[in-house]
Amino acid sequence: HNGLTLSRVGKTFRAGTRHARTALEDVSLQLAPGQVGVLLGPSGCGKSTLLRMVAGLEEPTTGALALNGQAITGPGRDRGMVFQSYTSFPWLTVRQNVAYGLRITGDSSSLREGAVDYFIDAVRLGDVADAYPHELSGGMRQRVAIARTLANHPALLLMDEPFGALDPETRWQMQSLLLEIVRKERTTVLLVSHDIEEALYLGDVVFFLSSHPGRLRETIRPGFKAS
Ligand code: ADP
Ligand code: ADP
Secondary structure (H helix, E strand, O other): OOOEEEEEEEEEEOOOOOOOEEEEEEEEEEEOOOOEEEEEOOOOOOHHHHHHHHHOOOOOOEEEEEEOOEEOOOOOOOEEEEOOOOOOOOOOOHHHHHHHHHHOOOOHHHHOOOHHHHHHHHOOOHHHOOOOHHHOOHHHHHHHHHHHHHHOOOOEEEEEOOOOOOOHHHHHHHHHHHHHHHHHHOOEEEEEEOOHHHHHHHOOEEEEEEOOOEEEEEEEOOOOOOO
């Protein structure tokens, strides 16, 4: 199977103790290559836990996860993660941050001249390429993080409420920019949101979770967007 597959995944924290807490139960889902999937649900329903398991940062208690036919057993370079919080390196310029993303692939062909500029232009940061993150707005910093992560060419881009800290205008710009870039790069994206408007706008597939414990309630495919 290509793409992302979760088969009956469950997660119980402190399993086997009296503080056991089941965050997720029996979640099965699939995401095809090049699709944007959104995990939507109330606070505490297990969205971040699910994303962290896909990232390989958390082990499932039950079930299995696979990316492009390979079982997910830990973190890997085939997955890139963008968080809500500040994730660029403060001591590096915008250009150096993005170059760092290219470097960790260990792929010298991707280091050829122009690759860094390509990703800087893609997120429209050409004018501030030599600035440091602290000189930039929140939206710009988020774009640095996205460019650096995309430069690493992940098969799957994982985003945990990436635009939650931005003002509405900037959020709107970032959402359309993200779609533009991932369509062009054919990147598969799994994004966590608690905003239904964002989910319907960004998602080719929207997974609705409910809480206590987190379960997959419904999957919809908003069909009205141009892609
Ligand atoms: P809910 O909002 O679903 O009721 P809470 O946020 O009240 O959940 O957390 C319930 C319990 O889980 C608390 O004991 C809290 O400390 C623990 N907890 C929540 N998130 C984490 C976390 N990331 N790491 C460790 N413990 C956590
Ligand atoms: P969401 O991202 O949907 O808000 P989370 O995945 O953060 O939900 O949390 C799901 C549930 O698991 C919550 O009840 C939370 O308190 C609990 N939880 C999350 N991480 C931990 C942890 N490390 N230890 C214990 N409980 C946790």
